[in-house]
Amino acid sequence: MEFSEEYLKKIIDKMFDLYLIQHKRYLMQFKGGEYKQNRPENPLKRYHLHKHLKGERTIGTFARTYVTKFLCFDVDFSDLEVAKWVTYKIGNSLDQLGLHHYYVSFSGKKGYHVELFLDKFIPTERAHQFYLFILRAAGIPSHFSGKVEYRPFATQGVKLPLGTHQGTGNFCGFCSLSNGLRVMDRNESFSYFLEIEKIDTERILSIVVDEDSSELRDMENAISSHNSLINYEQSGNYSVEGALELYHNGLSQSSQRHASFMLLARLMNHNQVCKEKAIEVIMEWLDKQDQRFYRSKRDVCLKDAENVVDFVYSNNLTLAVAERDLTVSFREINAIMRHCLGEKSEKANVCVIDSF
Known part of the structure; x- marks a missing residue:
């Protein structure tokens, strides 16, 4: 699809506004995937970003020496399923802190960029502290730290979205956690990009007031100290009605498995189903789905189900009960459990209670 020059101008203006804090240093990725840094006498110009949007040459940017105006969690794993899982954990932690304006894009190869854009410059040191805080809040193991990197520094840049990975030829489009991290096409991504909103820098600074504060030493105390988490309202997407509809109707398109x-x-957690049985129910549900809608092998799916259940139960995530959900009876929930697990005692084996 061809885009008008006026439309591309709007996108380039937005890129300068969100990403570019300096023009003297930038990265260029050439065919084959090789990166080179520009020469000092050739600062970044608008035509560079025009080529970037056309997929002809991919551009990356750096922070200033001491400050930045955006921060990025650069998630990079050889196993894309692991990259997805880590991206979901980061997004969930941001949501629980009330920071809903974060944006995910596909790196073009084996990972994702989770980015927040700030209304004012922030010291890079503070931005990096926030990154560490979120990794700990998300419960990402320490041995993963080298594969979830902070960007940008003044000496370590990050590739801009909406271009083409010159090594793989893949488009680096935006994704949505609510849609299974499906990569939007160029048209969708351009429209989505123009709607990006910045967040209040003070929100970030309030979380990392002091590098040696108890917030960073003790994650449990840090999380509980934030009213935004205590008052966190679960998304309408996580309703009892929506979960039952998914259970009965199944997958309707690809890239939904992980979110499902x-x-x-x-x-399962909402109805106090035991963890082991929850995994069993989910896998039996998956076995009945149309395999055109997911490509992962069953052992990979099982590992993902185990990780998801562990994460949901460890964080005690349940479902929102809307007024219309009050019509969902214990019998319906119990019928689902019995259908999957057989005619066993719900108290001994399914651990379901009537929460309505």
Whole structure:
């Protein structure tokens, strides 16, 4: 699809506004995937970004020496399923802190960029502290730290979205956690990009007031100290009605499996189904789905289900009960459990209670 020059101008203006804090240093990725840094006498110009949007040459940017105006969690794993899982954990932690304006894009190869854009410059040191805080809040193991990197520094840049990975030829489009991290096409991504909103820098600074504060030493105290988490309202997407609809109707398109596991795990926890049985229910549900809608092998799906259930139960994530959900009876929930697990005692084996 061809885009008008006026439309591309709007996108380039937005890129300068969100990403570019300096023009003297930038990265260029050439065919084959090789990166080179520009020469000092050739600062970044608008035509560079025009080529970037056309997929002809991919551009990356750096922070200033001491400050930045955006921060990025650069998630990079050889196993894309692991990259998805880590991206979901980061997004969930941001949501629980009330920071809903974060944006995910596909790196073009084996990972994702989770980015927040700030209304004012922030010291890079503070931005990096926030990154560490979120990794700990998300419960990402320490041995993963080298594969979830902070960007940008003044000496370490990050590739801009909406271009083409010159090594793989893949488009680096935006994704949505609610849609299974499906990569939007160029048209969708351009429109989505123009709607990006910045967040209040003070929100970030309030979380990392002091590098040596108890917030960074003790994650449990840090999380509980934030009113935004205590008052966190679960998304309308995580409703009892929505979970039951998913259970009955199944997958309707590709790239929904992981998000479906998350919703079904919440349904199990909402009704106090034991963790082991929750995994069993989810996998039996998956076995009945149309395999055109997911490509992962069953052992990979099982590992993902185990991780999802562990995450949901460890964080006690459940479902929102809307007024219309009050019509959902214990019998319906119990019927689902019996259908999957057989005619066993719900108290001894399914651990379901009537929460309505």
